[in-house]
Amino acid sequence: SYELTQPPSVSVSPGQTARITCSGDAFPNQFAYWYQQKPGQAPVLIIYRVSLRSSGIPERFSGSGSGTTVTLTISGVQAEDEADYYCQSADSSGTYPVFGGGTKVTVL
Amino acid sequence: QVQLVQSGAEVKKPGASVKVSCKASGYAFTGYYIHWVRQAPGQGLEWVGHIFPNSGGTHYAQKFQGRVTLTRDTSISTAYMELTGLRSNDTAVYYCARGDTPVPFDSWGQGTLVTVSS
Numbered sequence: 344s345y346e347l348t349q350p351p352s353v354s355v356s357p358g359q360t361a362r363i364t365c366s367g368d369a370f371p372n373q374f375a376y377w378y379q380q381k382p383g384q385a386p387v388l389i390i391y392r393v394s395l396r397s398s399g400i401p402e403r404f405s406g407s408g409s410g411t412t413v414t415l416t417i418s419g420v421q422a423e424d425e426a427d428y429y430c431q432s433a434d435s436s437g438t439y440p441v442f443g444g445g446t447k448v449t450v451l
Numbered sequence: 452q453v454q455l456v457q458s459g460a461e462v463k464k465p466g467a468s469v470k471v472s473c474k475a476s477g478y479a480f481t482g483y484y485i486h487w488v489r490q491a492p493g494q495g496l497e498w499v500g501h502i503f504p505n506s507g508g509t510h511y512a513q514k515f516q517g518r519v520t521l522t523r524d525t526s527i528s529t530a531y532m533e534l535t536g537l538r539s540n541d542t543a544v545y546y547c548a549r550g551d552t553p554v555p556f557d558s559w560g561q562g563t564l565v566t567v568s569s
Contacts, residue, residue, distance in 0.1 A: 376555040378496075385546055385559035386496065397557075429496055433554045438510055440486070440554045445495040 345369045345434050347443035354449045361417040363446045365430030368411060375413035376431040377406060380445075386429065390415060417448070425450045453477040455547050455560035462566045468535040471563045473547030480528035481505040484550045487521065487532045489543040490562075499545070501553065502530060510553075537567045 347367040355361040365375060375393045378386035388397050390406040393413060403418045417424055430443040458472040473485060487499040500511035502521040509521045515534070523530045530547060545563050548556035 374554070378556075380496075385548075385562055386556075387559075388555050388557050391555050391557075427495075431554060431556075438553050439512070440498045440501075440556075442488075442496045442498060 345432065345441050347430050347432060347441055349428075349430060349443040349446045351444070352447045352449065354451055355417075355420045356451045357422060358419055361420050361424070361448055363415040363417075363428050363430075363448070364412055365414070365443050366412045367432065367441075367443075369432040369434070369441070370411045370413055371408055372435065373432045373437065375406065375408060377404075377415045378429045378431065380427045380429065381425075420448075420450055422450050424448060453549065453558045455549060455558060457545075457547060457560040457563045460564040460566070462568065463537050465538055465567055465569055467537050467567075468533060469537060469565050470531055470533040471545050471547075471565070473530045473532075473560050475528045475530070475549070478549075480523075481525055482551070484553060485521075485523065485530040486548045486550060486556055487519075488546045488548060488556070490546070491540070491543040494543075499532065501550075504530065534565075537565075539567050541565065542567045 377390035379389050380386040389400045393408045394406040405416045427445045429445045454476045456474045461469050481504045484501045486501040489497050502509045504523045520533045547560040549558045550556045
């Protein structure tokens with residue numbers, strides 16, 4: 344089964360750039376997706392197909408990929424960006440979804 | 452707008468079963484997968500399985516095979532997840548979510564807390 348590996352935590356000062364990596368053998372054959380989850384809320388899809396922003400998502404959120412690693416970048420981090428972020432992909436058949444373990448972004 | 456509304460919180464004893472519902476509105480129910488994802492307290496997201504309402508076809512994560520059953524009632528645009536043989540580590544928030552393909556999940560329900568305790 345596929346596994347996706349994320350760092351458990353990332354800390355960043357307001358206005359700086361946060362980068363969250365997600366590594367796994369699913370890439371680059373399968374697309375990557377990113378979700379933001381704030382405490383007590385359901386996740387929200389923010390990036391799909393590696394680099395496309397969902398409707399209503401600020402431009403400071405961007406996605407990229409290189410080899411077996413994909414990256415979510417938050418440029419000019421704001422306090423409201425403090426949340427857990429999860430990457431997602433699928434197995435080689437595209438049938439079985441898999442999540443990364445999640446990264447907690449703390450805004451200092 | 453797309454809405455997924457889940458049934459309320461449940462408290463169950465070990466060994467019991469639970470059935471959670473997810474009522475969809477604002478889109479064509481039969482044309483989109485309904486996924487189930489769980490999140491144990493303080494933990495990450497874990498995919499449980501999905502159903503394609505048009506055909507009723509299902510896929511389950513290997514971890515839950517034999518313990519989970521996903522069904523749907525297209526007449527009322529509602530999907531169901533039944534989990535049997537509950538144990539304490541099944542305590543989690545269970546989410547339903549929608550997708551037009553197996554990934555990604557573009558809309559989510561509000562979550563249903565299932566607590567397993569003796």
